[in-house]
Amino acid sequence: MKSIIITVLVISLISFVLALLLTLADKYIADYGEVTLKINDKDPVTVPGGNSLLSTLRDQKVFIPSACGGKGSCGYCKVKVLKGGGPVLATEKPWLSNEEMESHTRLSCQLKVKENIEIEIPEELFNVKEYDTKVVNIEDVTDRIKKITFELPEGEEIKFKPGQYMQLKAPEYEGNDEEVYRAYSIASSAKDKRHIELLIGFTGGIATTYVHKFLKVGDTVNLNGPYGDFYYKDDDGEKMVFVATGTGFAPIRSILYHMKDNDIKREAVFIFGSKTTKDLFLLDELKMFEDSLNFKFMPVLSRVTDEMNWKGDTGHVDDSIRKHLINGEKYACYLCGSPRVIDSTVAALKEKGVSEDKIFYDKFE
Structure with a gap:
């Protein structure tokens, strides 16, 4: 048994050394x-x-x-x-x-x-541009999510469809020696062509560590975009269903601002999944949307305690879909969340008879 383990270790070591040599040769010799x-x-x-x-x-x-x-x-x-x-x-x-x-x-x-x-x-893609933006505001909307406002240089504007995303370049910083690009959905109104707002949650990765631990007001940040085929589509004959968790709120917020800016009164509901009441945020804005649009915000919590005195839905977003959506009704659905959330939500929507070509989603890790 001991000889087998030694053999495996030797083979693994040889494989590692060969892979390292090939990498170094490709990088420094070729x-x-x-x-x-x-x-x-x-x-x-x-x-x-x-x-x-x-x-x-x-x-x-x-x-x-x-x-x-x-x-x-x-x-x-x-x-x-x-x-x-x-x-x-x-x-x-x-x-x-x-x-x-x-x-x-x-x-x-x-x-x-x-x-x-x-x-x-x-x-x-030739219309995608690079912007050296200035950070003009940083707001903690929860203990793990920041809303960052970036201002474009004087004389520059951005045109995007509500729901699209930007790529942010995280530079080298203490403890990190590489530049990386990460994608974040635009959370702001397309009407404001000088500013971009992003909702960025802390995950411990290179980019989110930069944003949460190092970024400050006044810093210059490189953004490029916009990208993506997840965006608002006009169709007055369908009720809208928005579904999101966490920072998946970002593109939905942009779409809601688009509807407000253009006085679009399509019937819409937003099913937002959170763990506890502490994970709900921008509630004043959501109330504003309810007052100005034909819109209803429906949060659903997965970790409810008696102390919360919670009266809303419990469970997950797919539970609320099964509870509230009507079989055979015409819906246009916009989903943003993790692959697990998207997959379970799509399954629930199909159970309700929603056509697959009316389910639009943006998956993120």
């Missing part, structure tokens, strides 16, 4: 020189070889959505590679369907630019 990058029908540009396609595009001020910041764990940064790029990597395959692989779709964060390459991206 020299790919300069290569050409052609995007859609635009003129080719010369770029340094050896970096990921995602970072190479970013250096060219072409921004591809990447919620995980290029770690290969979100699957958002897909582009179509028409020439060059080499074989699909094992780290890409979990995020690509057979149809996507057949059409030469790749994850730009995993693909290294080692040769001349031609790619195709949606034209709307």
Whole structure:
């Protein structure tokens, strides 16, 4: 038994050393020189070889959505590679369907630019811009969620659809020696083209640690965007159902401001999942929406105690859906939360007969 354990340890050590040597060789020895990058029908540009396609595009001020910041764990940064790029990597395959692989779709964060390459991206990504914003307000809305207000430079404006998101660059700071990009839904009104508000919860990651432990009013923060196909869609014939947990409130808040700004009186309900009453926030705003729109806020708590004297729903958001939605009614549903929340909510909505093409969602980890 002892010899088996030693053998396993030796093999593991050898594998680790080989992987480390390959990584170091690729980083410090391999020299790919300069290569050409052609995007859609635009003129080719010369770029340094050896970096990921995602970072190479970013250096060219072409921004591809990447919620995980290029770690290969979100699957958002897909582009179509028409020439060059080499074989699909094992780290890409979990995020690509057979149809996507057949059409030469790749994850730009995993693909290294080692040769001349031609790619195709949606034209709307050329409208994505980078902004060096100023932090003008930081508000603790709960003990773990901050509302940050960013102001664009003088003379610059942003145009986005309510529900879309931005990418925030967290720089190096004490205890962290790398820059990372993370995606956060826009929480503010699209009517205000000079400011962007984000709701950022603390998770202990690089970006949220930067925001919660280091960021202060007056700091300059790099944002790029907007991104995303999760946004408000007009249809007066359907009741709206919003479902969110935690910072998933952000895109719903932006949509509600859009409805208020444009006097949209569609019937709407917001089922918001929290653990306790301490996790409910921006309640004055929600009351304002109830007073000005055909809207009802319906929080549901999962950890109720007698001391709370709670009179509302208990359980989870899918429980409230099963309780309140009417079978066969026409609904347009907007969901934002973790994969677990989204999956359970979609299942409950389908039980109520909601058509899948009327369920719009934004999953986040």
